[in-house]
Amino acid sequence: MDILFxxxxxxxxxxxxxxxxxxxxxxxxxGEDNSFMSKYSYELLKKLHERLLIVPVTTRTYTQYERINLSIVPKYVLCANGGQLLKNGVSDNEWYLKSLEIVADSAAERQKAFKMLEKDRRRIFECRNIDDLFIFTKCDDIKAVVKDLKSELDPTLVEVLYNKEKLYIMPKKLNKADTVRRFINEYKGERIFAAGDTEFDKGMIELADIGFAHKKLNMKNTFNEYEGLFSDYYLTKVYEYTKE
Structure with a gap:
């Protein structure tokens, strides 16, 4: 079966x-509406669900993902940047324990980053150790914070990533590309589609047979020339491909 990550x-x-x-x-x-889909994408996702396996891949934690009510109930979801696998809504403990093994070599660097950030006056949110997998917080003057962290941390073990004010200290081995490879090795897939909008998603998009990148990523060899809403665009293209 084809897979859309x-x-x-x-x-x-x-x-x-x-x-x-x-x-x-x-x-x-x-108590407030926090996230939305276009009505078009919402309905199209239901049709695609009948044609291929749809696997959300997100840095959101299991708890944050649970708040989302898509038009479908995905059989598999990769949370915490792939460190957690949900099967029919239930966390797969075997997958999680293997994830802990995979990121074990970066534990000291993550702890070092945590201590640095706890003392940093530019931090505007609590430091969180997400499932013993990666560190998350929010900071002002984010580029300067990232520069300081990179000067102190081992780049062979961890990556310092950010999206607006959100900051992540991510093990090098916990990335969406390796997560997708791991999933495919276990569950297989005939043709792989992937879509994303940030640096976190680049490796996953490049790995796919057919990749879709948000315009701001400016990636080559992907579908990224569109007008309007990105989700409407890439879901339509996947739907066209799966009619073949």
Whole structure:
């Protein structure tokens, strides 16, 4: 069966800041609508669900993912950048324990980063150790924080990644490309599609037989020339491919 690996935030679902004329709420947080899909993508996802395996791949934790109510219930979801695998909504402990083994060599660097960030006055959010897999927080003057961290941390063991004010200290071995390879080795797949919008997603997109990248990534050898909403575009293209 074909597989579509898709990032979630700003790829399939969007914040209230995104201008979507006909939209459907897919996440409620603290009593407020927090994330949306276009009505078009919402309905098209249901049709695609009948044609191929749809696997969301997200840096969201299991708890954060649980808040999302897509038009489908994916059989598999890769959370925490692939460190956690949900099967029919239940965390696969064997997968998680293997993930801990994979990232074990970066533990000291992650702890070092955690201590640095706890003392950093530019930090505007608590430091979180996500499932003993990676470190997350938020900072002002993010580029300067990243520069300082990179000067102190071993780049062969961890990556310092950011998206706006969000900051991640991610094990080199915990990335979406390796996660997708790991999943395919276990569950196979005839043709691989992948879509994403940030640096986190590049490796996954490049690995796919057919990749879709948000315009801001400016990637070659991918589908990224579109107008309008990215999700409407790439879901339509996947739908056309799967009609063959």
């Amino acid at each position: 898709t990032d979630l935030d700003n790829t399939l679902i969007y914040s209230r800041k995104t201008d979507i004329k006909k939209r459907i709420s897919v996440e409620v947080y603290k």
